[in-house]
Amino acid sequence: MKAFTTLNGLVCPLDRANVDTDAIIPKQFLKSIKRSGFGPYLFDEWRYTNYGEPGMDCSTRPLNKDFVLNLPRYQGAQVLLARDNFGCGSSREHAPWAIEDQGFRVIIAPSFADIFFSNCYKNGILPIVASSAQVDALFKECEAQEGYRLQVDLASQTVTTPSGHSFTFDITPTRKHNLLNGLDEIGLTLQHADKIKAFEQKHQLAQPWLFA
Amino acid sequence: MAGKTLYDKLWESHVVHEEADGTSLIYIDRHLVHEVTSPQAFEGLRLAGRKPWRNNTIVANPDHNTPTKDWDKGIEDPVSRLQVETLDNNIKEFGALVYFPFKNKDQGIIHVIGPENGTTLPGMTVVCGDSHTSTHGAFGALAHGIGTSEVEHVLATQTLVAKKSKRMLVRVDGQLGTGVTAKDVALAIIGKIGTAGGTGYAIEFGGEVIRALTMEGRMTLCNMAIEAGARAGIVAPDEKTAAYLEGRLHAPKGEYWAKALAYWNTLKSDEDAEFDSVVVLNGAEIAPQVTWGTSPEQVLPIGATVPDPAKETDATKRTSIENALKYMGLTANTPIEQIQLDKIFIGSCTNSRIEDLRAAAKVAQGKKVASSIKLAMVVPGSGQVKRQAEAEGLDKIFIEAGFEWREPGCSMCLAMNADRLSPGERCASTSNRNFEGRQGPGGRTHLVSPEMAAAAAIAGHFVDVRTV
Ligand code: SF4
Numbered sequence: 001m002k003a004f005t006t007l008n009g010l011v012c013p014l015d016r017a018n019v020d021t022d023a024i025i026p027k028q029f030l031k032s033i034k035r036s037g038f039g040p041y042l043f044d045e046w047r048y049t050n051y052g053e054p055g056m057d058c059s060t061r062p063l064n065k066d067f068v069l070n071l072p073r074y075q076g077a078q079v080l081l082a083r084d085n086f087g088c089g090s091s092r093e094h095a096p097w098a099i100e101d102q103g104f105r106v107i108i109a110p111s112f113a114d115i116f117f118s119n120c121y122k123n124g125i126l127p128i129v130a131s132s133a134q135v136d137a138l139f140k141e142c143e144a145q146e147g148y149r150l151q152v153d154l155a156s157q158t159v160t161t162p163s164g165h166s167f168t169f170d171i172t173p174t175r176k177h178n179l180l181n182g183l184d185e186i187g188l189t190l191q192h193a194d195k196i197k198a199f200e201q202k203h204q205l206a207q208p209w210l211f212a
Numbered sequence: 213m214a215g216k217t218l219y220d221k222l223w224e225s226h227v228v229h230e231e232a233d234g235t236s237l238i239y240i241d242r243h244l245v246h247e248v249t250s251p252q253a254f255e256g257l258r259l260a261g262r263k264p265w266r267n268n269t270i271v272a273n274p275d276h277n278t279p280t281k282d283w284d285k286g287i288e289d290p291v292s293r294l295q296v297e298t299l300d301n302n303i304k305e306f307g308a309l310v311y312f313p314f315k316n317k318d319q320g321i322i323h324v325i326g327p328e329n330g331t332t333l334p335g336m337t338v339v340c341g342d343s344h345t346s347t348h349g350a351f352g353a354l355a356h357g358i359g360t361s362e363v364e365h366v367l368a369t370q371t372l373v374a375k376k377s378k379r380m381l382v383r384v385d386g387q388l389g390t391g392v393t394a395k396d397v398a399l400a401i402i403g404k405i406g407t408a409g410g411t412g413y414a415i416e417f418g419g420e421v422i423r424a425l426t427m428e429g430r431m432t433l434c435n436m437a438i439e440a441g442a443r444a445g446i447v448a449p450d451e452k453t454a455a456y457l458e459g460r461l462h463a464p465k466g467e468y469w470a471k472a473l474a475y476w477n478t479l480k481s482d483e484d485a486e487f488d489s490v491v492v493l494n495g496a497e498i499a500p501q502v503t504w505g506t507s508p509e510q511v512l513p514i515g516a517t518v519p520d521p522a523k524e525t526d527a528t529k530r531t532s533i534e535n536a537l538k539y540m541g542l543t544a545n546t547p548i549e550q551i552q553l554d555k556i557f558i559g560s561c562t563n564s565r566i567e568d569l570r571a572a573a574k575v576a577q578g579k580k581v582a583s584s585i586k587l588a589m590v591v592p593g594s595g596q597v598k599r600q601a602e603a604e605g606l607d608k609i610f611i612e613a614g615f616e617w618r619e620p621g622c623s624m625c626l627a628m629n630a631d632r633l634s635p636g637e638r639c640a641s642t643s644n645r646n647f648e649g650r651q652g653p654g655g656r657t658h659l660v661s662p663e664m665a666a667a668a669a670i671a672g673h674f675v676d677v678r679t680v
Contacts, residue, residue: 030248031277031291085411173232
């Protein structure tokens, strides 16, 4: 996986609760057997005024001028500011793939859906849970100030605003370690191969029908 | 010390290794695979020169992209076809316990074929790159959806890196009224706790109403646990679970059957088990439910009227009501029974099992689909369901009433194949998600039970199935 250490990034505010993975990347793009190239289709139905099909050249598609991702001031954003229950719905990892491909490395929201949350880490995206009040404040500041950027530091688990205010966030030590070092999780797990085999033998004795 | 919940027992019996911060390696007994979320995982395996750890835990079949009619024409969309062929090739290369390729007589929705072939058993851990894997919790298995990186991880290591969830008990007491189904219970629970209400939890469903549900009903309920935000929903196994499983293809046989039964009997929450959260509903108070908005929590009983944003004091909620009404093309305060429909979809891993089809057929029998309905379709969940329904003559009832009788698959649940709504079309659907564009761009979805969908097809608008 891609490592994440620090980021000083432009913030894009997506002011909607319960943004589901169907909205993040509509199903027609899930037909791809690849892992990359989803960025131009991120939020496809909100972002363009025509219907998107896989393989379409998005540079010539009509844009929905009102959609936040299309506003000139948010071009190149790397931090996505979002509302409650972000990423609810399907387990499709195409959602974080599209977000990452678009250039986002951090998502800040008051809450995330479980599967989406863990999918982010697998793709070098840092999802940060902040209090509703904190997220509200960030929305206000970001909308008021063009070029609003946040400094995110994973080692110290802090987010710092342009005015110097900072807040901390939680992350499990294991996830932090893996993300800071960009470690391959499968490789790490296979270091426990003996334990897995030992478990398997015990499990087979207890429930032999699972191995019949 | 307090006793253990069923979830605790399932979790503890699968921990291979635990880090100091609680991050654990969990052993996986069953890995369900479909064509959409697996190609990148198999590709990753191949690139790293790895092999599946235990390929006889894999149960696979294509379902999302497969057409539901004219099977002799194959899969017309080349992108869909490539995805399905990629699954064929991956299974050929890496192996599986069960594989039903496109057009196989037993092919179907992965969450339907798993249980009906006895590959989902109590006490198992079950995963799939699909959020509705929660369905299998109906058997007392710990079952949940995973992402594609995790699919690759399970393939390569037979384990998953996970942290234990909190434990929630949703108890539904009393009895359901006639015409009220497991689907209505699921929607009523989501209406009560919200789509994020179960986030971070594994939900155990208990209480008299749950015990009275059939296995099909329990699958419908657990299927929708994810719509309440919970990755897993679980029902303790009992004699109904055993009766459902006995004799199925991969269910334990002979001496193993007796041993398995003895073990399954221990799979329940202890009397003194403690939950982190308890939610109680009264079954008698649940009416047939209809979603009116673009999130499953935007749901109301059939007798209600569409909400009025002006009456909502919370600004965020008001905006989401306004957004939903606009997308759904609905006016505040409209009685739900006055909502006119364009299409009807009976199918999906929520409601496409034999019992669902029997219930819908009972409502449709001897009646005609309203002339204002452009398309009413019934899509059985699997080849086995389809054959069973045909043996019982249900297909004839549907066809005579004006429904289309299709081949099994996911179909218009998410419209990855040719079955979809056109912009602005309104559908009564027995599926699980009413998100914007879910059933086709601009399409408008109302989630209901199979009985309610059939009744709506006949009337052309929603009706209280208890009165027809
Ligand atoms: S029927 Fe719908 S919800 Fe179920 S697996 Fe298929 S697409 Fe997913």
